[in-house]
Amino acid sequence: MFELIEEYQLLSAFWMTIKLAAFSAVISLVVGTVVAIMRLSPVKIFQSVGTAYVTLLRNTPLTLIVILCSLGIWGQLNIDLASRESSTFLVDNNFRWAVAGLSAYHAAFVCEALRSGVNTIPLGQAEAARSIGLTFAQSMRQVILPQAFRGAITPLGNVLIALTKNTTVVAAIGVAETAYRMKALAEFEPALLMVGFAIVALGFVILTLPMGMLTSYLSGRLAVKR
Amino acid sequence: MKHTPFRLAAVLAAGALVLSACGSEDGGDDGEGASPGGGGEDGLTIGIKFDQPGLGLKSGDEYVGMDVDVALAVAEKLGFSEDQVTFKESPSAQRETMLETNQVDMIFATYSITDTRKEKVQFAGPYFVAGQDLLVSADSDITGPEDLDGKLLCSVTGSTSAENVKEEVPGVQLQEYGTYSECVEQLSNGTIDAVTTDDVILAGFAAQDTYAGKLKVVGAPFSEENYGVGLNKESELCEDINTALTELWEDGTMEQIIEDNVGAAGYTPNPETNPAEAGGHCA
Amino acid sequence: MSDTTRVLFDAPGPKARLRYLIMTVIGVLLVLAFLYVIYGRLEEKGQLSAARWDWVLTSSAWTNYLIPGIWDTVRAAAISIVLSMILALILAMARMSDLGPLRWVASVIVEFFRAVPVLIMMLFVFYFLAHRGWFPDTLNPMIGVIFGLTMYNSSVLCEVIRNGVASLPAGQREAGLSIGLSPAQVRRSILIPQSLTAMLPTLVSQVIVITKDTALGYLILYPELVTRGRQVGSAESATLPAYIVAALLFIIINYTLSKVAEALENRQRRRKRTAGPVAHADETVDPGAVAVGRGAA
Numbered sequence: 001m002f003e004l005i006e007e008y009q010l011l012s013a014f015w016m017t018i019k020l021a022a023f024s025a026v027i028s029l030v031v032g033t034v035v036a037i038m039r040l041s042p043v044k045i046f047q048s049v050g051t052a053y054v055t056l057l058r059n060t061p062l063t064l065i066v067i068l069c070s071l072g073i074w075g076q077l078n079i080d081l082a083s084r085e086s087s088t089f090l091v092d093n094n095f096r097w098a099v100a101g102l103s104a105y106h107a108a109f110v111c112e113a114l115r116s117g118v119n120t121i122p123l124g125q126a127e128a129a130r131s132i133g134l135t136f137a138q139s140m141r142q143v144i145l146p147q148a149f150r151g152a153i154t155p156l157g158n159v160l161i162a163l164t165k166n167t168t169v170v171a172a173i174g175v176a177e178t179a180y181r182m183k184a185l186a187e188f189e190p191a192l193l194m195v196g197f198a199i200v201a202l203g204f205v206i207l208t209l210p211m212g213m214l215t216s217y218l219s220g221r222l223a224v225k226r
Numbered sequence: 227m228k229h230t231p232f233r234l235a236a237v238l239a240a241g242a243l244v245l246s247a248c249g250s251e252d253g254g255d256d257g258e259g260a261s262p263g264g265g266g267e268d269g270l271t272i273g274i275k276f277d278q279p280g281l282g283l284k285s286g287d288e289y290v291g292m293d294v295d296v297a298l299a300v301a302e303k304l305g306f307s308e309d310q311v312t313f314k315e316s317p318s319a320q321r322e323t324m325l326e327t328n329q330v331d332m333i334f335a336t337y338s339i340t341d342t343r344k345e346k347v348q349f350a351g352p353y354f355v356a357g358q359d360l361l362v363s364a365d366s367d368i369t370g371p372e373d374l375d376g377k378l379l380c381s382v383t384g385s386t387s388a389e390n391v392k393e394e395v396p397g398v399q400l401q402e403y404g405t406y407s408e409c410v411e412q413l414s415n416g417t418i419d420a421v422t423t424d425d426v427i428l429a430g431f432a433a434q435d436t437y438a439g440k441l442k443v444v445g446a447p448f449s450e451e452n453y454g455v456g457l458n459k460e461s462e463l464c465e466d467i468n469t470a471l472t473e474l475w476e477d478g479t480m481e482q483i484i485e486d487n488v489g490a491a492g493y494t495p496n497p498e499t500n501p502a503e504a505g506g507h508c509a
Numbered sequence: 510m511s512d513t514t515r516v517l518f519d520a521p522g523p524k525a526r527l528r529y530l531i532m533t534v535i536g537v538l539l540v541l542a543f544l545y546v547i548y549g550r551l552e553e554k555g556q557l558s559a560a561r562w563d564w565v566l567t568s569s570a571w572t573n574y575l576i577p578g579i580w581d582t583v584r585a586a587a588i589s590i591v592l593s594m595i596l597a598l599i600l601a602m603a604r605m606s607d608l609g610p611l612r613w614v615a616s617v618i619v620e621f622f623r624a625v626p627v628l629i630m631m632l633f634v635f636y637f638l639a640h641r642g643w644f645p646d647t648l649n650p651m652i653g654v655i656f657g658l659t660m661y662n663s664s665v666l667c668e669v670i671r672n673g674v675a676s677l678p679a680g681q682r683e684a685g686l687s688i689g690l691s692p693a694q695v696r697r698s699i700l701i702p703q704s705l706t707a708m709l710p711t712l713v714s715q716v717i718v719i720t721k722d723t724a725l726g727y728l729i730l731y732p733e734l735v736t737r738g739r740q741v742g743s744a745e746s747a748t749l750p751a752y753i754v755a756a757l758l759f760i761i762i763n764y765t766l767s768k769v770a771e772a773l774e775n776r777q778r779r780r781k782r783t784a785g786p787v788a789h790a791d792e793t794v795d796p797g798a799v800a801v802g803r804g805a806a
Contacts, residue, residue, distance in 0.1 A: 040516040043529050045536035059717070059763035061724030063735060064756045071408060071749050075417045077550045090378060090399040126517050136518045144517065165626035172728065174383055174402030180630050183383050183728070185635035187319055193640070198631040205624040245554045285744045286569040317730050320639050320646050327642035404728065407743040415554055435559065436746035 005199065010207070013181040014203050020098060020167040020177060021207075025160055026203045027103035032110025033145070036220060039111065040118065040144075042136060050111070057108040062169045066101040070173040096169035109159045117152025118144060120224075130174025161208050176205065270306050272297045273316030273324055273333035273456070277405065279337055280430020280488045289313050291430070292487040293334040296353055296471075298453070299479055300334075301468035304463065322346045325458045332463070333456035336427060341508050348509035349454030350467035353480070355499035358387050359425035361413065361432060364439060368420055370446045374398040377419040380409035387423055390449070406431065414440055424451050426484075429493035449494055454507055464508035468500020475501040480498065554631070556749065559794040564745040565754055578737030579758060585651060585733065586720045591656035593719075594712070596659060597666035604671060605696055619667050628725045631657035635729040650731035658719050669711050673704025709777065717763045725761070734758060775783035 005011060038050035057065070073079055074097055081100070082092035084217045121144060129139035149156075168179035178200050274293050275282035282293040294313070301311050316324050316335050324330050325347045326337030336356070339349045360379075362368045368377065377396035383402045392400055401418055403409055409421040410431045423430065425447050432441040455467050474480045484495060521529060551557050565569045603615035635653035638644060644652065663699075677700055685695035727735040734755045742751030 034620065042521065043532045043536065044534045045540070049540060051472075053765060056760060059721070059760045059767070060756045061721040061735065061759055063724045063727055064752060064759065067408075067752055068749075068756065070403075071411060071752065075412045075415050076554050076556055076749065077547065078417070087397070087399070090401050094401070103707075130519055139517065153376075168626040168628040169725065171383065171628075172404055179626070179632060180383065180726070182629060182632055186632060187384055190636065190640045193633065193636055197629070200629055201621070201625045204626060205621065205628070208624045209620070219645075224669055277740050279743060279746070283744055284573075284740060286573050314647075318638070319730075320649070322580055323639055323642040324646050327646070405743070406737055407739065407746070407748045410746075411742075411748040431746075434746040 010196075010199060010203070012180055013176060013178045014170070014207075016095075016175065016177040017164070017167045018207070020102060020168035020170065020175070021160075021164040023099045024102035024106060024163055024167070027099065028106040028110050028159075028163065031103060031107035033114060034116040035107060035111040036118075036148075037140060037145075039115065040140070053118070054108045054111055056084075057105055058112075060105075062101070062105050062166055063172055065105050065171055066098060066170050069097045069104075070102040073097070073100075094170075094173055094175050098167075098173060098175045102167060102170065106159055106163045106166070109154065109162070113152045113155035113159055114145075114148050116155055117150070120151035121147045147224050150224050153219040153222055154215060157211060157219070159209050160215075164207055164211065165204065192193070228388070237459070259389060269310040269312060270301050270304075270332070271312045271314055271330045272301070272474070273297050273321065273330040273335055275317075275335045276315040278336065278427060278430055279405070279434050280491075281405075281427060282334070283430075284315075288365075288413040290487070292354075292483055293336065295375045295487065296341040296420070296474070296480070297334040299465055299474055299483070300470045303473065304466060319426075321456060325456050328458060332467070335456075336422070336424060336451075337454055337456045338451040339454040340361045343456075344507065346459075348457050348459050348461065348464055349507040350457060350464045351454040351471055351504050351507070352452035353455065353504060354426070355496065355502045356424040356426045356451040356453060357496055357499070357504045358390070358422060358449040358451065359428055360444040361410070361421040361428035361441055362419065362444060363413065363416065364442050366442075369444060371395055371448060378405065378417075380412060380418045380421045382406060382409070385423065387449070388504070393421055410437070410441070426488060426495070429491040432491035432493070433488050441491075443491060443493055445493075450499060452502065459509045465505075468504040468508070471502075471504040471509040475504075516712050544548075559749050561750050564741065564747060565750070570741055570745070574737040574741040575734070575754070575758065577634045578732065578734035578755070579762070581651075581731070582720065582723045582733040582735075585654050585658070585714065585723045585726065585731065589655050589662065589710070589719050589723075592655065592659040593662040593666055593715075597662035597670060598666035600663060601670040601674075601701070603697070604667065605674065607692065611721055615667075619664040622664040623668075625661075627661045628728065631725055631729050631737055632658060650729045652725060654723060654726040654731045654733075657725070658722055661722075662719055666708075666712070667717060669708050670704050671703065673707050674700045674758050676707075678702055707777070710770050710774035713766060714771060717766045717770070720763055720766065721759065 010208055035050045038046040039054070041050075043046060074081075074093065080089075080093060081096035082089050086092065125143055125147065126139065129143040134142065155215040167177055170177060171183065172179070182196055182200050186193050189196075235334075242394070265474075274291070274297065275309045276284040276289075278291065278293075281291040282289065283291050297313075298308055298311060302308075311329065314324075314330050316330060316333050318335075321333055321337060322343060325333060337349075339352060343349075360368060360371070360374075368374065371391050371394055374391065374395045377398055378401055379388065379391060379398050380401045380403065383404060385402075388400055388402070392398055401409070401476065403412075406421065406423060407426065409418070413421050414437055421431075423444055425445070428443045431437060432443055455471075457464055457467075474483075480501065484493075519525075548557075555561070578665050600615050600619055604619065606612050606615075629654045634656045635649055638649040638652060639646065674696070681699055682695055682705070685699045686692070690698070722730070723733045724735045726733050727739070730736060732740075735752070738751040738755035739748070742748035745751070
């Protein structure tokens with residue numbers, strides 16, 4: 001079994017999965033928050049852009065988003081995310097485009113999670129913020145968003161879990177993560193398919209179970225008591 | 227209201243059955259009339275690739291390419307007319323199983339004869355000897371793998387051919403996609419420098435109208451891939467197919483087929499290895 | 510959106526209106542500039558030339574690739590949602606059962622299939638079947654896709670049913686028990702039926718998740734929309750346009766579905782026929798047993 005893990009570099013594959021998930025989680029949180037603010041803002045055009053973003057990204061399969069990032073944005077618009085001089089240009093570039101695709105897709109879900117968090121805030125909070133003369137930006141920053149994040153812990157945790165599992169999709173552009181290694185294993189060592197699947201499945205259980213537990217712990221702890 | 231969930235479940239189950247029933251009816255992609263037993267008396271089921279321009283391509287509702295033409299010519303020699311032949315998609319990962327379980331009678335799908343595969347299936351042919359080569363843009367100065375140092379090379383995920391190049395020339399960087407068409411797309415817009423796989427497959431892409439004059443096959447093959455006709459080990463057609471293939475080379479049909487399908491790319495088969503010597507791989 | 514949004518900012522006065530106007534103009538200009546840059550780059554690369562796109566207008570592209578692709582996508586999604594519902598019902602009954610071992614087994618199944626990525630499951634089932642050769646092999650990708658989707662989504666829906674039951678007023682259960690029904694009968698004939706009606710909108714949004722996830726079948730050669738897009742892209746040497754068309758078709762299908770979900774939810778709110786609230790995949794009552802529904806690919 002250990003030879004199998006070594007031969008198909010399953011450990012480095014899981015490390016790749018973790019890196020993809022970590023980077024995408026941070027970026028999608030930032031982008032998602034921006035989109036959520038746009039959707040809540042008083043300026044009509046920002047609302048429309050935010051809504052269009054969520055509608056487009058949420059309804060496209062992630063596989064296609066990732067492929068279009070690589071073939072379309074990298075290939076056609078010539079936007080390199082790494083230095084062409086570097087000896088690891090392709091590896092870095094693919095990784096970063098994978099992160100970009102994953103982040104763009106999950107940002108739409110982060111945005112929706114935050115909006116559901118905003119919905120948990122009683123009207124009085126926003127009214128109070130306005131009545132003491134806070135502007136939109138001020139009330140967002142100091143009253144609404146802090147409570148929205150705390151109210152949205154559960155859906156945000158779910159997005160993080162989904163994101164971790166969705167990293168497998170980037171095998172389509174040749175990023176060497178778990179699905180990529182598992183495909184190689186299935187093709188070259190059919191006899192080991194069962195063991196390989198067991199290891200990969202176990203790995204994902206180990207990755208996602210703590211996330212789920214942390215989410216419920218935090219949501220209980222951080223929920224705004226009303 | 228009493229047993230609603232179960233009634234609901236029953237209705238849903240019935241629905242699923244209906245759906246999967248009509249699923250299995252035409253579940254075979256295009257295998258309309260493909261008899262599951264694998265042809266039988268009145269027809270031949272032949273496995274080909276559906277997505278390889280120049281070799282085996284489903285174009286609209288017809289099939290075109292070198293493998294298709296060779297398959298039809300062999301079928302004719304075996305006494306089957308064109309409308310007795312049914313084509314079925316045989317993706318690389320499934321070729322041996324399709325033969326072992328008799329879902330197809332024979333496979334013409336850029337199927338290299340290897341010892342590992344011969345443990346499971348038998349091969350007629352080879353009918354063609356291809357070699358691993360490079361596809362580059364028409365104005366590129368790459369003339370072989372040795373020029374690839376520091377360049378970007380594309381191939382499909384899990385392809386051993388790309389790994390081989392990487393071993394020879396450690397400075398090359400590998401991009402992997404699900405299919406060669408994605409690689410060729412990236413090559414034609416200048417994002418990567420070369421695509422590698424068997425020369426005839428590359429020629430098939432280069433011969434497409436869109437890429438005419440833009441891409442070229444380098445023409446210095448650095449491996450030998452013997453394309454065989456995959457057959458079930460029990461099949462008795464093996465020697466007959468060998469005879470048919472030899473005749474096809476002798477009467478010039480093969481050259482014509484190659485010219486028709488990949489000639490537009492300026493591609494000619496490697497004269498040192500072709501015509502291929504059919505025989506020797508039957509069970 | 511609830512009233513919260515409308516309350517986030519005041520009705521704009523003259524100054525604020527001017528400010529909004531300026532921001533609107535800047536916003537519009539930014540959007541236009543963004544689109545123009547993309548247009549310019551694509552034009553320069555010849556991606557917008559007729560030769561790259563005219564295949565979309567041929568009937569052959571639709572009858573041979575796109576419509577069969579949509580059909581295979583919809584079919585796999587439909588079979589999966591139906592099977593998921595049945596399995597979810599069974600799993601939910603088992604998880605709420607009075608029998609310890611049954612509960613335990615069901616919990617392990619649910620937790621396992623929620624944790625394993627759908628793609629990994631599809632790859633496993635596909636290669637497993639491909640090496641065995643039990644089924645005609647055009648069926649293997651379809652079985653792989655349906656198995657992966659069904660196992661994952663039934664686990665999610667199982668939790669939605671459980672949450673729906675948990676959110677019903679205690680009086681429902683107590684009333685059932687007081688007229689002499691056993692706890693199992695109460696669950697079967699009172700609690701679960703109500704939770705099912707309440708979860709209808711969730712079910713539709715789960716259909717969207719499933720429809721999108723059929724695209725994972727691309728990696729195991731299931732001939733759905735992305736695979737067909739790839740095929741037509743190879744045949745017409747228009748790989749990128751073909752993927753863009755596939756993406757647009759997915760957006761249209763899923764957008765329609767999401768509108769259906771919204772309409773259903775509104776109707777249910779108006780009719781208020783259920784005793785409990787609308788059960789939701791992402792706003793579950795019991796945060797410890799959350800469903801990952803909406804966030805999934």
